[in-house]
Amino acid sequence: LSAAAGLNSYAVLLVYGAMARLFPEDYTGSIARLLASTPALTVAAVLFLMEFLADKIPGLDHFWHLLHSFIRPVVGALVAIACVQPEGSPLLDVVAGGSGGTVALVSHLVKSATRLTSTALTAGVANAGLSLAEDILAFLQSLVSIFLPFVALVVVAAIGLLFVLAVPRMARSIDLFGRRRSGGPPAGTAVLCLLLVAPAAFGARPDDVLSTVGEVPREVAGARDIARLDGDSRLDRILLVLPHRNADVLARLLAAQQDPASSDFRRWLLPTEFEQRFGASDEDVSALNDWLTSHGLEVEDAPAGRAALVFSGRVADVESAFDTELHEMLLGDQVRIANIRPARLPLGLARRVAGVLSLHSFPRRRPLARRAPANTDLQGKHYLAPADFTAIYNVDALAAQGLTGSGITIGLLALTNVNVADTTFFRQYFGLPANDPVVVVNGPDPGIVSSDEIEGDIDLQWSGAVAPAARTLLITSKDTVTSSGVDLSALYAVSGNLADVLSMSYGACELEFADVDTALYTNVWAQAAAQGISIVVSSGDSGAGGCDPTGPNASSASVNGLCSSPYATCVGGTQFTDNSSTYWNATNDATTKKSVKGYVPETTWSGSGGGKSILFTRPPWQNTAGLFADNARYVPDVSLAASTRTPYLLIQGHTTGTPGLVLDYGGTSFSSPAFAGIAALMSQKTGTRLGNLN
Numbered sequence: 001l002s003a004a005a006g007l008n009s010y011a012v013l014l015v016y017g018a019m020a021r022l023f024p025e026d027y028t029g030s031i032a033r034l035l036a037s038t039p040a041l042t043v044a045a046v047l048f049l050m051e052f053l054a055d056k057i058p059g060l061d062h063f064w065h066l067l068h069s070f071i072r073p074v075v076g077a078l079v080a081i082a083c084v085q086p087e088g089s090p091l092l093d094v095v096a097g098g099s100g101g102t103v104a105l106v107s108h109l110v111k112s113a114t115r116l117t118s119t120a121l122t123a124g125v126a127n128a129g130l131s132l133a134e135d136i137l138a139f140l141q142s143l144v145s146i147f148l149p150f151v152a153l154v155v156v157a158a159i160g161l162l163f164v165l166a167v168p169r170m171a172r173s174i175d176l177f178g179r180r181r182s183g184g185p186p187a188g189t190a191v192l193c194l195l196l197v198a199p200a201a202f203g204a205r206p207d208d209v210l211s212t213v214g215e216v217p218r219e220v221a222g223a224r225d226i227a228r229l230d231g232d233s234r235l236d237r238i239l240l241v242l243p244h245r246n247a248d249v250l251a252r253l254l255a256a257q258q259d260p261a262s263s264d265f266r267r268w269l270l271p272t273e274f275e276q277r278f279g280a281s282d283e284d285v286s287a288l289n290d291w292l293t294s295h296g297l298e299v300e301d302a303p304a305g306r307a308a309l310v311f312s313g314r315v316a317d318v319e320s321a322f323d324t325e326l327h328e329m330l331l332g333d334q335v336r337i338a339n340i341r342p343a344r345l346p347l348g349l350a351r352r353v354a355g356v357l358s359l360h361s362f363p364r365r366r367p368l369a370r371r372a373p374a375n376t377d378l379q380g381k382h383y384l385a386p387a388d389f390t391a392i393y394n395v396d397a398l399a400a401q402g403l404t405g406s407g408i409t410i411g412l413l414a415l416t417n418v419n420v421a422d423t424t425f426f427r428q429y430f431g432l433p434a435n436d437p438v439v440v441v442n443g444p445d446p447g448i449v450s451s452d453e454i455e456g457d458i459d460l461q462w463s464g465a466v467a468p469a470a471r472t473l474l475i476t477s478k479d480t481v482t483s484s485g486v487d488l489s490a491l492y493a494v495s496g497n498l499a500d501v502l503s504m505s506y507g508a509c510e511l512e513f514a515d516v517d518t519a520l521y522t523n524v525w526a527q528a529a530a531q532g533i534s535i536v537v538s539s540g541d542s543g544a545g546g547c548d549p550t551g552p553n554a555s556s557a558s559v560n561g562l563c564s565s566p567y568a569t570c571v572g573g574t575q576f577t578d579n580s581s582t583y584w585n586a587t588n589d590a591t592t593k594k595s596v597k598g599y600v601p602e603t604t605w606s607g608s609g610g611g612k613s614i615l616f617t618r619p620p621w622q623n624t625a626g627l628f629a630d631n632a633r634y635v636p637d638v639s640l641a642a643s644t645r646t647p648y649l650l651i652q653g654h655t656t657g658t659p660g661l662v663l664d665y666g667g668t669s670f671s672s673p674a675f676a677g678i679a680a681l682m683s684q685k686t687g688t689r690l691g692n693l694n
Helices: 002-007 009-022 030-035 038-054 060-087 090-122 127-147 149-172 187-202 218-222 247-256 271-278 282-294 315-322 386-392 395-400 420-429 453-466 485-495 515-530 668-686
Strands: 210-214 224-228 234-241 308-314 326-331 334-339 343-346 355-357 409-414 438-442 471-477 501-504 534-538 569-576 602-604 611-617 632-635 638-641 648-652 661-666
Touching (some): 002 009, 002 060, 002 090, 009 030, 030 038, 030 060, 038 060, 060 090, 090 127, 127 149, 218 334, 247 515, 271 515, 315 343, 386 453, 395 668, 409 668, 438 485, 453 471, 453 661, 453 668, 485 501, 485 515, 515 534, 534 668, 569 668
Parallel strands (some): 210 355, 409 471, 409 501, 438 471, 501 534, 534 569
Antiparallel strands (some): 234 308, 326 334, 648 661
16 A cells, blocks of 8 residues: 555545445544545545646656655555554554555655656656556555555565666666667566556456454464364354444434434334345345355345344355364363364455354353352341332332333343243232243244353343333343354344343453454444344443453453443442341331332442443443543443342242242342333333433
């Protein structure tokens, strides 16, 4: 790019700015965003037109080159820094800037010397044609540099070599009066031909070059390689994440949908409308589908909104499609599978995807429920029944107005099935009206997953406890070897527009997120917001240090990446400050099991997850007093009781022969579905979906 800037700096700015405008997810630096702006592109276009004319007038072109002896190196340095800026290294910025400026200056001097030679040989007659060739080469070289950087390097080196060989010959063929001596055709002809045909001569097709779409998981470095995975083994429901189109337009729409002064205020999109405006194009989906099926893979129908494609097939076919190898790895005492080489696609296809999620079985999502320890305080232990919660948070006053969640659907995202009888008995035991939940299974039924069943029970029982008339759906998908069931459930629920409010009680630290994880949840949650679906996600239960890393990255910290997107409302936890008789009765209500007298003062809970996001900048609605002046997104957004000091009650193990166990748990696994219940009450009150609650 810097070499092209030495030929025509404004052509490079136009190409780079246009690419950053069309593919903002690939051009994340501040310089790229600046060059992609409408004012910058307009100025670059005007200056390119001026250069296009001035550089073709003999005499004026030499003055123009002299003036640009200062401009072109600066542009060369600028685009070089823009290319490395996402790495976040000041030293790398300095090295790139110096190298880019130097390359642009050398390229500019080559161009100027060639033009002076052309003027002497042809009295300036050939200058206009040579200038046009340089303009074309600048555009082509810019595109080749972006799509085929190694080919571009060869082109630049070849042109430089030819210049070194040709210019001395040109100089020797000119006498002191500027006349060409006899002795063969001018070498300038060869230079001009190379300028015109070099990109075509070296230009490998994009389909011949592979680009990375999935990284090797970091755990591979510390695992023992057992053997290559059997090629006939099957991998099911892998996600190929797709980027949104028109991201700037989508951002403006999402803001307008929450602006009472806008004509788009609360005008929610259907999934098909979202797909038409912002989803991957028919051409992109067709090309990717053709590639996958040509390698023997089975592709499910694209979900509405086209946030991802879901495909399955043999290990050997996956390896072939993504140019990688899958191996069995031993980490600790667990055998996992993982790709030992980055997943790659032909460049023409790689530009159409955000990445593949994922080709390994290292766990990335985890449930957050916490069992309350015995003897958690010295003042007497109390527990939260539904009637306690609704009294403390004044939900009872809403119920008295008829606000019980009627007509609203709450979706709880899961990777397990549940025993519906547990929730039926929970409502009976705590004096709630009968209202059985519905289990919606996406794909194969996961059955009861023992390690996750408690999450499903908590979500159904406590969202319904706060909004007892709401329809509650457990939306569940089975874990596969490489895909998390909650990822599949989130995609399915949003693309199917299944609920007005969605709650998730799982965690995944941002430090564990690859770019493709971030892309999936940013895109799915943004689609949900555009459709009016309110997303609430638990912040985590291990305190502000819950995502502190160990080892090489110990200087960094992060938060739950499933809730840090600005399109999700991250729900944290609080702790009641007083368990004394001032606020609690000594006995329970016979029907509801209520024992609280009213509101109980709260304070921060040290177990609540939260802190500064390392993935997202501060959204406009978080520009408020009290936050650090670092432009980062902070979570949680809102908090409710979650401390195990005053645990919640739930039911598990109910059958016709036994009433089941009344268990006491805590954590933001409760505060998130409880807040989903509150969101349902708000939605009923307004008579519409509310979208992004933030």
